[in-house]
Amino acid sequence: MKKFTEKRILAALLLTALALPVLTACGDSANDPQTTEQTGTDTAAAETEETAYKADYLPDVTYDGYVYRIIAYEEYPAHTEELTGEVIEDAIFQRNSLIEETYDIDISQELYPFTDYTKVTDLMTNAGRAQSDDFDLATLVFRGAYYAVLEGTAPAASSLPVADLTKPWYIQSTNEGLTIDGVTLLGFTAFDSNPGGTGLIFNKKIIADLNLEDPYDLMDEGTWTSDAMYKLAEAAILDLDGDGKMTRDDRFGFITEWDRMSMVAYVGSGSLLVDIVDGIPVASQAETLYDAFTMCSEYCNRDGFMLDTFKEYGTAEASRVIGRELFKQGNGLFVCTGTSSLTTMGDMEDDYGLVPFPKWTEEQDRYYTMFDIDIITVPLACSQDLERVCVIKEALAVESLNINHPAYYENALKNRYLRDEKSLEMLEIITNSVVPDLGQNPWWDIIRTPWQETLQKKGTDFASAVAKNMPKSQKAIDELMEMVGSLKAE
Secondary structure, three states, rough: OOHHHHHHHHHHHHHHHHHHHHHHHHHOOOOOOOOOOOOOOHHHHHHHHOOOOOOOOOOOOOOOOOOEEEEEEEOOOOOOOOOOHHHHHHHHHHHHHHHHHOOOOOEEEEEEEHHHHHHHHHHHHHHHHHHHHHEEEEEEHHHHHHHHHHOOOOOHHHOOOOOOOOOOOOOHHHHOEEEEEEEEEOEEEEEOOOOOOOOEEEEEHHHOOOOOHHHHHHHHHHHOHHHHHHHHHHHHHHHHOOOOOOOOEEEEEEEEEEEHHHHHHHHHHHHOEEEEEEEEEEEEOOOOHHHHHHHHHHHHHHOOEEEHHHHHHHHHHHHHHHHHHHHHOOOEEEEEEEHHHHHHHHOOOOEEEOOOOOEEEOOOOOOOOOOOOOOOEEEEEOOOHHHHHHHHHHHHHHHHHHHHHHHHHHHHHOOOOOHHHHHHHHHHHHHOEEEEOOOOHHHOOOOHHHHHHHHHOOOOOHHHHHHHHHHHHHHHHHHHHHHHHHHHHH
8 A cells, every 4th residue: 555655645745736726616615515525535635625526425445456447548648657747647646646545446547649549449349349348447539439338338327337417527518418318328527528618719919910809809799709700810811921822831710620610610609410309319400500601611712711731631630739830820810729729829929819619699698619629438338347437437527626627727727828817718608618519529420521511612502411411310310219219228
């Protein structure tokens, strides 16, 4: 137990440095019975925390040094072995040290590049088919996790032996959209997701140099709409090198790729590609969708409006990394990115700001956005001790809300990467605006395709494309309902 004792001391010392922002972020009253103690701990950290979250339903157990195995991505690790002085990494160390000490386990991880995310999905699938207890948790992209549940290699969230999906460490707005006919397929938790969602970062210098309306002012006036956003982006287009053609050396309205441009097109309107009606998915044909995609296509027809980084660089991850670098160099007014990417913006010379996806009309009562990083950890259904897996998973979720979210939100973002108070307000709006859309992900290749392909071809006849694809969309929905029926019968 020497290893755990050392980690316990280090974790307690680290909490002292993080205590004030953690106290600020937890938010619930100390009188709330759910939030008066830290889950399963009696450390100095718990004594410092006055308003930590707690899962009273977790059993008081230890696991005799069990090695708890997680497979994850290099870019989004679930474990660190030592303190590094980096806020986010140290918070992971602190959380895991407390869990290891409490349950007498040793957390290990095997990492793969996010660009090779299908490797992790394959490991999950192969272990499930072979009924081989190869690991405890797998970090999968949303699409991979969704199909893992439907194929039986991961259990549905609502069937986990230890889970309370109503608790604050579960992302309620997301999970409600993943509940089909009473079955919650996936349960996103604070362990899976940093605060925030996908938004727009804009170059303040370009706004000032061109004397354009400031997106912050438009937000304050209630006029931050799609129409206003497109007009700003169009006004920023400039052939910087004067060669008569728009290349990545010039200035664009948007720097992004088509799948994210499709989000910008419609998500802010609140109309989804797939609606959940009385628990049943329905492929939407809402008039707002057609109008929103048509407007986006008309602007994207204009030379220089959008730099398609995927076309330039070939893979989603590379295109997003390089796209952010081009934005930092001043080659675009807007970049569509997850708020987790703000940690890569610290060396940008120009000032930048953050705004949510715009509303479709000024009359809308709220903003809407999509996932930031759509990854989630799911247990292996054939685990030899699924309850043990889920006890630790639940504890990790609770402590992520106690420790990691405040460290990320308060220290990494508020104190280091956001440059004005208004951006903090925007981050909070984005955090509270995330909604899932089965049509955007995981059914991107089934339901999103006609919308995106028409947009990408700069066409406007979305109605014909969607109608032609409707039998394929309905088949996917019917298959889902059949699988959900099987899950309910188990």
